[in-house]
Amino acid sequence: MQYLGLYNYWIAVILMMTGFYIVISSGNLIKKIIGLNIFQVSVFLFYISIGKITGGTAPIKTDAASIYSNPLPHVLILTAIVVGVATTALGLSLVVRIKEAYGTVEEDEIHSQDEAW
Amino acid sequence: MKDQIVLRVIAKLFIPFILLFALYVQFHGDYGPGGGFQAGVIFAAAFVLYTLIFGLEAAKKVAKPNLVQVLVAVGVLLYVGTGIMGILLGGNFLDYNVLDHHDPVHGQHLGILLIELGVGITVASVMITIFFSFAGRGQS
Amino acid sequence: MIHLLDIILLTFMVIIAFTVVRLDNLFAAIVLTGIYSLLSASVFTILDAVDVAFTEAAVGAGIATILMLGTLALTSAEEKVQQGKIIFPLMVVILTGAVLIYGTLDMPQYGDPKAHIHQHVAPRYIIESPEEIGVPNMVTSVLASYRGYDTLGEVTVIFTAGIGVVLLLGRSRRNKSKEKDER
Secondary structure, eight states: OGGGGGHHHHHHHHHHHHHHHHHHHOOBHHHHHHHHHHHHHHHHHHHHHHHOBTTOBOSBOOTTOSOBOOHHHHHHHHHHHHHHHHHHHHHHHHHHHHHHHHSOOBHHHHHHHHHTO | OTTOHHHHHHHHHHHHHHHHHHHHHHHTTTTSSOOHHHHHHHHHHHHHHHHHHHOHHHHHHHSOHHHHHHHHHHHHHHHHHHHHHHHHTTSOTTOOGGGSSSOHHHHHHHHHHHHHHHHHHHHHHHHHHHHHHHHHHSOO | OHHHHHHHHHHHHHHHHHHHHHOOOHHHHHHHHHHHHHHHHHHHHHTTOHHHHHHHHHIIIIIIHHHHHHHHHHHOOOOOOOOSOOHHHHHHHHHHHHHHHHHHTTSOOTBOTTSGGGTSHHHHHHHHHHHHTOOSBHHHHIIIIITHHHHHHHHHHHHHHHHHHHHHHSSOOOOHHHHHHHO
16 A cells, blocks of 8 residues: 555656656657657656645645645646656757758668768 | 538637636636646647647738737746746745735745746647747748 | 546556557657647646646647647658667667666655655745745746746846857748759
8 A cells, every 4th residue: 555655656667658658768869859759748747746645635725725736846847747748849940950951860871961971 | 621520610619718717727726737838838738739730821810920929028027027026026936935915825825826827828828839830831 | 636647647658658659650659649738737747836837838739839830741751661679779768777776766755745855945945935036937036036047047048049040941942943053
């Protein structure tokens, strides 16, 4: 029964590893960025699970509640989400330029075009 | 997609409400969930919807790209300006207590309002600019 | 009841993530990523993180999906079918996952109010913030006032990303014939 308390963290680790697997094993650049997004969301899940207090409520002060969940991880993850979308946007624009320069977004074809120079 | 009458009518009905909701989220970020980032993204989503239905040319007439690019910098300047105001009035950088002589808590409110406005303006303008760049690339 | 909802949503997220690994069609993968972000926003609401859920739903399921679909339209790619070489990445991933799970065995129980991270800084913010700042939303007061300097860095990151995208994609494509003339 004690290990049921760690279910959230293990799911976060499984999702992290799935995203990691997509990044390292996929040859398509867009698929890699999708894997990176999955990885990032699983990290957010991990942090927010740490901040939850049983019986607590959202950290907005009302008269009806006395226990609030920890607001500090929420602030960190807000920043992380925004930074994540910034890097995704830049990565996707680089993919568009690579496609225009090489004609493909598959990693092995790009490498073979580079070695043929 | 302009000739699809259902899409056109529904988009024209929805877009004002989306913009209004974005303003609501921006200014009620103190009392409920919300704040600058969420409001900026929702504001940009209204412009994305307009672009999808009516085309990039019409959208660029509504939100002129040069103006939007200037607004990107205006938001950051507003944020840093509030911080420098704190120095000019005698406190530290980004110290909101000194923004109001009589009541520090009121000064905090004012400071938070100003910087969330700066964040909202920058995020909305950046999202619109990024979307226009992606959408405008395919046409030679 | 809440725990049951939590477990069901997390299981759906794992199923979606595994499906994205196996898909070849990039359009389906992008739509599934949008659904994944939406499910994660629901899980964040169950975990009392309403501000984070709002931002993740707007940014992850909205902007990221739109940008990926735009990239797909500009590159018009289908993923090539994988040939072999999945053993080595699988071994690396399983090894890293095992080490991480071994690391989580030391962590405090999920939801424990006596865990270390709830002891020092967080109670001070929760107790003092309504009087010092006067704003009911504690996440906004920490984000904008106590940690306002970090938020300035975040706005600068968004600004830089916007400038980067304009530099990379701002001008329309030069015609191919013009480039060949210049060579």
